Amino acid sequence: MAIKRKPKSPHFSHEQNSSQFNNNMNSPKVNAPSLKRDSPILSSRIPLPNFTKWTYCGITVVLCILCYWNSLNGDFVHDDIMALKDNQDIRPSTPVGEIFLNDFWGKRMADNTSHKSYRPLCVLTFRLNYYFGELNPIGYHAVNVALHTMTSVLFLHVCHRCVFLDIKPSVIAAFLFATHPVHTEAVSGIVGRADVLACFLFLLSFLTFLRSIEKPDPDKDYLTTKSPLCLMLSVFLGACNMFIKEHGITVLGVCIIYDVMVLSRKGIFRFLQTGSLDMSCSPMMKRIFTILTVLVLLMVFRIWMLNGQLPAFSDQDNPASFAPHLSTRFMTYCYLLVFNGWLLLAPTILCYDWQMGSIPLVESVADLRNLATISFIAVMAMISIYCLLCFYQDKKNQLRVILTALLFLVIPFLPASNLFIRVGFVVAERILYIPSLGICILVSHGINNICRSSTKRLVPMICTVMALVIVALFTWRTIIRNPVWNTRESLFKSGVHTLPHNAKAHYNYANYLKDIGRTEEAVKHYRRTLELYPRHASANNNLGTLLKDSDNDTEILFRRAIEINPMHVRAYFNLANYVNKFGGRQEEAISLLIRAIEIDNQYADAYSSLAGILLDSGRYEEAEKLYQNVIKLTPTDPNAYNNYGAYFVRIDQQEKATEQYLKCLDLDPKHNVAMVNIARLFRKMGKTKEAEDMYIRSLAVKREAETLKSLGALYFNTDRHNKAVETFQEALVLEPDSPEINTNYAQVLARLHRFDESITILHNVVERNPSYALAHRHLASVFALMKNYSEAIKHIDNYLEMDSGIDTKTKAEILYEQGSNYREINKHQDAIKCYKAAVEANPEFATAQMNLGAMYHMQDEIDLARQHYEAALKLEPNNAIILENMKKLENREAKLKSMKRKT
The missing domain is CATH 1.25.40.10 (Tetratricopeptide repeat domain)
Structure with a gap:
């Protein structure tokens, strides 16, 4: 049986496809173009086995998890506190609509103090996290790591399908991106989710845009829109990206430039030669018009959301933008471009904050950093020129790779470059998350070109090893960088260690130390902040809150904070409380608090403090209205x-x-x-x-000593002395040097007739606290119980001399005790004098009135005795002792009259 054989097919190069061959069958023969060495691997036209694809994707996933597994145990740190823990928008109790009216931090966009960062879709992801796990940080970190993993895998896919058309350089680029240490802030810091999610949508929008256009056809100058639905989806994803992170919208600009420079290159090149556009460019123009229309509408909406106000930044946030000389601003901005580029190439020094002195201004042409700027500009110019040469010389593969890298690197960074608007930072590592796509493509492309341009077999192996070494170093750097973001202490401490000349790093670390009660260390770092940057208003204010009450610098610091920042509401609040408490200047305090409320009419603490001062002044109705207002503000x-x-x-x-x-x-x-x-x-x-x-x-x-002291006093007053002893002993474990707790404890011991212990404790209190008058009073009580009335009298005299601020009722009680001591040692005139002073201090002191009457009674001064007995009886009509004494007085009076008649 004969075997049928297929007719031989004509041979053609891999650059042709079947449709090209069929279309040219009857055309005259021409020399086939030679293959150029700058094109990617030819196997890009050959489908890659699914096994290989999934293997590389799996390795990328493993790398992401390996790099960031140790970030999962991190807490809420730095900006996470305000964006998550203090943000009511992520809680189910807040209506979802509020998210679209507020900024990223939960403040109304119309508020003067708003940061004006509008990212409602990112806030929605935080809200979903809260719904499933409330404020458990691990859930938020896990989502960030998952998003970074998805973005890395998507980047691998984009590089393979749209950039390199080859798996090897695509894998290198994806591995570099997955492990890049500059990403730790975006992935390990929870608020960095905005940048990670924005990058994911950036790539997705770009990929969808490319899929909306037909495959390249060498016979066409312009490519038609194959799928308008994909085009609209791409634009929609780009628009959504603006509501995740502001610079995410730049993907639409990337799509326009890519369309013009790569997809429509032939048509644009012909236009540059002839100066005219034909009807075939209509699909491209429609795409550009669609994207530009959406861009304009989005920008109008964004400006409208600003409510006519740009965010208010200070020279602390961005010193370069406040530099007085244009030359300083220009040179510094240029150097900052170099610095950001270097962070992407060699992320050896990383810090969570680069403000306030971290990068000194470039103020002189002679500054050596200008050489770095010139070198950077030269390199970028050469890459751009090479890109243009590729455009004119029809090096499609090189053009596609270099242009995509430049677009990914430059366009998303432009909004943060200070070239168009002032931004609130000097350098922000999480802003580099999207631009790092471009640098990873450039590095991978460079390695790939070295491999292809060499004829020696050893060179590709060396390049592969070099690439793997870079990935390994990146992985190691990322793993050791992640724990920095685990706690506030580790983060702020790292800032001080990495950038010791950064005033903001010292300020943040001082705030943390203040919050955990390490006051002395906090004061040290606040002072260091002011050494580096004397005009830091908040550092002046916070340092003032930590100094001792008697420190004269406290008021000066609060006033300096107000002088630096006349809108510093907390400085007004703190100064008001200080002058009220230590200066007795109530009217000044009231005016300062009113000013604080004028600055921020939602500042509940200012209303509360003002209410307290008005209450002390007896202005009860005004105080009550303020307390009610506080409840309305913070229900x-x-x-x-x-x-x-x-x-x-x-x-x-x-x-x-x-x-x-x-x-x-x-x-x-x-x-x-x-x-x-x-x-x-x-x-x-x-x-x-x-x-x-x-x-x-x-x-x-x-377990607080103050509460134990109050409970001990309750036990003492209800005659549960043993329980009182146990309670005071526990309180003394917490505060062993407290004069008040020691004195109360000694009082209980005296009641249990443990007089020696009691006196020893009270003597120790007097030695350690010579001005603590109450110890003398209790010593007098103990000596009185021991019937050592002379010592009791001495300590009451000490008490009365030391404590000039005794209220009248307390003074009357002390004088009464002194009178009783004198009476016990038969110093009746001194006793009468003390009782009389007690009655003068408090005429409603019934016992003092009665005892004074008794003393006069004993001296047969009947009228004076009757006068004080009657005064006592008016206060306590049913007092049996007073009634009995009055009967005795009547009997004594009758007896004296009888004796007088007999004489």
Whole structure:
């Protein structure tokens, strides 16, 4: 049986396809163009086995996970606090519509203090995170790592299908991107999600745009739009990208330039030669018109959302943009381009913040950094010229790779370059996430060209090893960089270590130290901040809050903060509280707080402090209105109800005070201050059991010496002395040097007749705190119990001499005790003198009136005795002792009259 054979097909080069061959069958023969060495691997036209594709994708995924697995345990740090923990927009209780009215940080876009960063779609992803895991950081970090992994795999696909048309350089570019250390801020820092997600949509929009256009045809000058739906999807993704991160919209500009320079290169080249466009360019013009229309509409919307205001930045944020000389601004901006480029090429020095002195201004032409700028400009010019040469010489493959790299590198970075608008940073590593696509393509292309241009077999192997070494170094650098973003301490400490001349790094670290109570270290770093940058308003303000109350610099620091920044609302607030507390200048404090409220009418703390001052001034109605306003401003803030409850305590409306304290505890069942306040109120109301339960509840939340002291006092006053001893002993473990706790503890020991211990403790208190007058009073009480009345008299005299600020009622009680001591040692005239002074200090002191009457009674001064007995009886009509003494006085008077008649 004969075997049928296929007719031989004509041979043709890989640059041709079947349709080309068929179309040219009857054409005259011409010499076939020779293949050029600059083209990518010819196998790009040959489908890559799926196994190989998935293998490289899998390796990319493994690299991403390997690089960022140690970022999953990170906490909320730096900008995460404001964007997530303090942002109500991510919580389900906030209507979704609010996200589209507020900025990235949760402030109204119309607010003067808004950062004007409008990224609602990114905030929506945070809201989804909160829905599934609330504020558990691991979920947020996991999403960031997943997005980075997806972006890296998508970049591999884009490089293979649209850039290199070859898997090997595509893999190198993807590996470099997946492991690049400059990405740690964007991936490990949760708010960097905006940049990662924007990059993913950037690539997706670009890929969709290319798929909307027909495959290249050598017979056509312009390519038609194969799928208008893909084109609209690409534009839609680009528009969405602007609502994730502002510079994401630049992908639409990238698409336009790529269309003109690559896809429509032949037509544009012919236009440059002839100066005329024919009808065949209509598809390209329609695409450009569509994209430009959407771009204009989006820009109009974005400007409208600014409400006529650009974000307010200061010279602290971006010193170069505030430099007085144009030459300084120009040279510094140019150098910053070099610096960002170097971070992409050699990310050896990385920092979370590059503000305030991190990169000194380039103020002189003689500055050596200008050489780096000139070199950078020269390199970029050469790459651009080479790109143009490729355009004119029809080096399609080289043009596609170089142009794509330049577009990805330059266009997304332009909004952050200060060339068009002032930005709020000097260098921001997460801004480099999208531009790093371009640098990865350029590096991979360079390695690929070296391999192809060499005839020696060893060179490709060396290049491969070199590429793998770079990827390994990037991986190692990323892994050791990630833990820096795990905690606030590690992040801020790294900033101080990396850039010790960065005032902002010292300021942030000082803030952290202040928050955890390491005051001395915080003061040190605030002072270092002011050494590096004396005009840092917030550092002046925060340092003032940490200095001792007696420090004269405190007020100066607050006033300096206001002088530097007249809109610094916290400085007004702190200065007001300081002058009120330590200067007694209530009117000045009131005016300062009013100014703070004028600056920020939502500043609840200012309303609360102003209410407290007005309350102390007796202006109760005004104070109550302010407390009510605080509750309106912050209806979910438990502190607002606690302070309102304290107001009702002051005006002796105990039931209303209880109601407010309970509202506070409803909002925050672990609010220690409210628990202690309501416990004290219960004691005042005579509800001893309720007070005890509330103190115990408070201690279950937090063991505080002050609460233990109050509970110990309750046990003492209810004759549970052993429990009081145990409670005071625990309090002393927490605060062993507290004079008040030691004094109260000594008082309980004296009640248990442990006099020697009590006196020893009180003597120690007096030695350590010579000005603590209350210890002398309790020493007098102990000596009185021991019937050592002379020592008791001496210590009461010391107490009265030391404490000039005693209120009249307390003074009357002390004078009464002194009178009793004199009476016990039969110094009756001194006793009368003390009782008389007690009565003058507090005429309603019934016991003092009675004892004074008794002293006169003993001296047979009947009229004076009767006068004070009657005064005492008016105060306590049912006092049996007074009634008995009055009967004795009547008997004594009758007896004296009888004796007088007999004589």
